[in-house]
Each structure stands twice: as C-alpha cells, then as structure tokens.
Amino acid sequence: MANYTDNEMMAINAGRLIKNNDIVFAGTGVSMLAAAAAKKIYAPKAIIFFETGGIDPSLEEIPMAVADPRVMSGTCLNSGLIDAFSIVGHRKLHTIAFLGAAQIDTYGNLNTTSLGNYMRPKTRFPGSGGACDVASLASGVITFMQHEKRRFVEKLDYLTSVGWYTGGDSRSRLGLVRGGATAVVTNLGVMKFDEDTKKMYLAEYYPGVSKERVIENTGFDLDVSRAGESPAPSREELRILREEVDPQNLIL
Numbered sequence: 001m002a003n004y005t006d007n008e009m010m011a012i013n014a015g016r017l018i019k020n021n022d023i024v025f026a027g028t029g030v031s032m033l034a035a036a037a038a039k040k041i042y043a044p045k046a047i048i049f050f051e052t053g054g055i056d057p058s059l060e061e062i063p064m065a066v067a068d069p070r071v072m073s074g075t076c077l078n079s080g081l082i083d084a085f086s087i088v089g090h091r092k093l094h095t096i097a098f099l100g101a102a103q104i105d106t107y108g109n110l111n112t113t114s115l116g117n118y119m120r121p122k123t124r125f126p127g128s129g130g131a132c133d134v135a136s137l138a139s140g141v142i143t144f145m146q147h148e149k150r151r152f153v154e155k156l157d158y159l160t161s162v163g164w165y166t167g168g169d170s171r172s173r174l175g176l177v178r179g180g181a182t183a184v185v186t187n188l189g190v191m192k193f194d195e196d197t198k199k200m201y202l203a204e205y206y207p208g209v210s211k212e213r214v215i216e217n218t219g220f221d222l223d224v225s226r227a228g229e230s231p232a233p234s235r236e237e238l239r240i241l242r243e244e245v246d247p248q249n250l251i252l
Contacts, residue, residue, distance in 0.1 A: 004232075004233050004238055005252070006187040007030055007033065007251070007252055008233060008238065008241055008242075008252065009187070009206055009230075009233065010030050010034065010144060010185050010186070010187060011030055011033040011034040011037045011241060011245075012034075012037060012041075012233045012237055012238075012241065013185050013190050013204070013206075013230060014030075014031075014034035014037075014038070014098065014142055014144070014183075014185045015034050015035075015037035015038035015041055015042050015043075016038075016042055017038075017096075017142060017182070017183055017185075017190075018035075018038035018042060018043045018046050018096065019043055019046070020043045020044070020045035020046060021043075021045055021046065021047075021094065022043060022046045022047075022094055022095075022096050023046070023047050023049065023087065023093045023094060023095045023096070024038065024039075024046055024047065024048050024049070024095075024096050024097075024098065025049060025050075025051070025084075025087075025088055025095060025096070025097040025098065025134060025138065026048055026049070026050060026066075026098050027050075027051070027066060027098055027099065027100065028064075028065040028066055029100065029144075029251060030100075030144050030251065031098030031099070031100065031144055032062060032063060032066075032098075032251060033062065033241075033245065033246060033251045033252065034098060034142075034144075034185075035048045035098060036048070036059045036062050036245045036246070037237075037240070037241055037245050039059060040059070040240055040244055040245055041237060041240050041241075049084060049087060050063075050066045050071040050084065051066055051081060051084045051085070051130055052066045052067055052071055052080075052081065052084070053071075053072075053077075053078060053079035053080040053081060053083060053084050054071030054072045054073075054075050054078060054079075055075050055076055055077040055078070055079055055083075055084075055087070056075055056076040056077070057070070057071055057072065057073050057074050057075045058073055058074025058075075059074075059245075060073065060074065061073070061248070062245060062246045062248075062250055062251060064250050064251075081130075085130060085133055085134070085137075088133070088134050088137050088138050089133075089137030089138070091178075093139075094139045095137075095138045095139045095140075096138065096139060096140050096141075096142060096182070097134045097135070097138040097140070097141050097142070098141075098142050098143075098144065099131055099134065099135065099141055099142070099143050099144070099161070100112075100143065100144045100145070101131075101143055101145060101151075101160075101161070102115065102123075102125055102151065103115075103150075103151055103152075103153050103156050103157060104143060104145060104151065104152055104153070104156075104163075104184060105152075105153060105154065105155065105156050105163075105220065106154075106199050106200045106220045106221075106222075107163050107164040107165060107166060107167050107181070107193075107198055107199065107200070108141070108143065108163025108164050108180070108181025108184065108193060108198075108200060109156055109159055109161065109162055109163040109164070109165065110131065110135065110143065110156075110159075110160055110161040110163065111125075111156040111157055111158045111159065111160050112125050112126065112127060112128060112129075112131055112160045112161065113125055113127050113128065113157075113158040113160045114157060114158050115157050116157060118157075118158055121157075127160070128160050128161065131160060131161045132160060132161045132162070134161075135161035135162055135163065135179070136161075136162060136176050136179070137178075137179065138179050139178060139179055140179055140180065140181075140182035141161075141163070141179065141180070141181050141182055142182050142183045142184075142185060143181065143183070143184045143185070144184075144185055144186075145184060145185075145186045146186065146187055147186035147187055147188040147189070147214065147217045147218070148217055149216075149217055149218065149219040150219070151219075152217070152218045152219045152220065152222075153219045153220070154219055154220045162174065162176060163180060163181035163193075163198075164180050164181055164193060164198035167197050167198040167199060168196070168197065168198060170198075171198075180193070180198070181193055181198075181200075183203070184200065188205060188206060188209050188213065188214050188217065189202055189203070189204050189205040189206055189209060189214055189227070189230065190202075190203050190204040190230065191203060191222075194223075199223070200222060200223075201222065201223035201224070201225075201226055201227075202214055202222055202223065202224040202226070202227040203226065203227060203228075204227060204228060204229065204230040205224075205227055205228075205229060205230065206229070206230050207229060207230065207232045211224040211227055214227075
C-alpha cells in the first residue's frame with residue numbers, strides 16, 4: 001500500500017460519500033479536490049458546480065479557486081452567482097454542499113465569522129460568504145475540518161451557518177424544511193449525525209488512528225461506539241487522484 005497524505009485521505013473519504021446524480025456545490029481547497037475525485041472515481045454522473053457559475057465543468061485541470069477560469073472550462077452552462085445559489089435550493093434537485101469552518105459543535109453548526117467576543121474578537125474570519133445560504137438550502141452539507149479541540153467545541157463563539165441547530169426537530173422549527181449536516185470529514189476520520197438526536201458521532205476512523213485519539217481532539221462528548229476503520233486508499237484511487245485529478249499538485 002502506497003503512503004498517502006491527510007489531504008488525500010480526506011478527499012477520498014468525502015468522494016466516497018457522493019452518489020451518481022448528486023449535484024455537488026464545491027468550494028476552494030480540499031472540497032474542490034474531493035468533488036473532482038468523486039466525479040472521476042466514484043460518481044461519474046454527479047454534477048459539480050461552483051458559486052461563480054461554472055455548471056458541470058470537465059475538470060480536465062483542477063481549478064485553484066472558485067474564481068479560476070477553469071471552473072468554466074467544458075461546462076454545460078456558464079452562469080453566475082444568483083443562478084448558482086438558485087440551484088443549491090432547487091426543490092427538485094439533490095444538492096450536496098462541501099463547506100469548511102473554523103469551529104463546529106456537536107449538532108454540525110458552523111462558525112466562520114469570529115473567535116471571542118463578536119465586537120472585540122480575538123480573530124476575525126471572512127464571515128459567511130454564501131455558507132449560511134448554502135447550509136440553509138442544500139439537501140445536505142459535508143464539512144471539512146482539521147480535527148482539534150479548539151475547532152470541535154461545546155459552544156460556538158458565533159453561529160454563522162445552521163446544521164441541526166439544537167438537535168431533534170429544531171432545524172425544521174426554524175423553517176429550514178430540508179437539508180442539514182450530513183458528515184464531517186477530518187484528518188482523523190468521518191463523523192455523521194444520529195437520525196433522532198442529530199448529535200455527531202464517529203462513523204469511521206482512519207488506519208493508524210485510534211478512537212482515543214479522536215476523543216482527545218474533540219471538545220465535546222463524542223459517541224465512538226459505532227465506529228469502524230475506514231478502508232485505506234487503494235493504489236488505483238491514489239493514482240487517479242494524483243495523475244488525473246491534480247497532476248500539477250496544486251491542492252494535494
């Protein structure tokens with residue numbers, strides 16, 4: 001088995017969650033890598049699109065960011081921001097959004113705004129952008145995180161994007177009638193959410209990672225009783241990722 005990096009493991013595990021006919025909203029970085037891997041390895045009939053309006057590009061070369069002109073290469077449609085967000089919330093489409101965050105809580109709520117007091121923050125981040133809209137309207141959200149206690153927190157410093165809010169049916173009572181947090185893909189494993197309580201639990205831990213290590217790096221109680229070990233990336237998965245998805249090593 002060839003060696004692999006955290007980014008490769010995260011991209012492959014996120015790609016495995018995508019199914020044919022999913023409509024995937026991808027951002028910059030590992031989420032773009034995962035979207036391209038999903039399309040080329042696991043779900044060739046999935047459609048990838050970007051907030052800047054590139055709908056179903058060929059992805060012959062991976063874009064460096066959502067504003068890279070390559071998001072418009074080989075598309076079925078070159079559109080714009082408003083149309084892209086209209087697709088996210090389209091009631092007849094199954095849209096999966098890839099998002100990142102600075103903090104996440106046990107219900108999959110995200111903070112991309114600030115750390116500390118909002119008026120006098122220790123750190124100010126870029127903010128929502130379109131993340132709140134996407135988390136509110138998409139059929140499901142897969143979040144990418146580095147797995148650290150300071151990121152997996154009991155209480156967010158600021159609620160930017162709603163996951164399952166306070167659990168149970170609280171999301172729908174807010175008026176968000178579909179969607180919610182689907183999975184969290186980190187450098188240690190894959191977390192999912194209980195169907196009833198909507199609390200996060202460990203679904204898979206990576207080869208060489210123990211359940212104890214995941215617990216040590218999580219700032220709230222995390223159920224690990226259902227967890228199994230993720231399959232290591234195969235040689236063919238790694239070959240496609242390195243030679244076809246990102247041969248220039250732009251994100252890998």
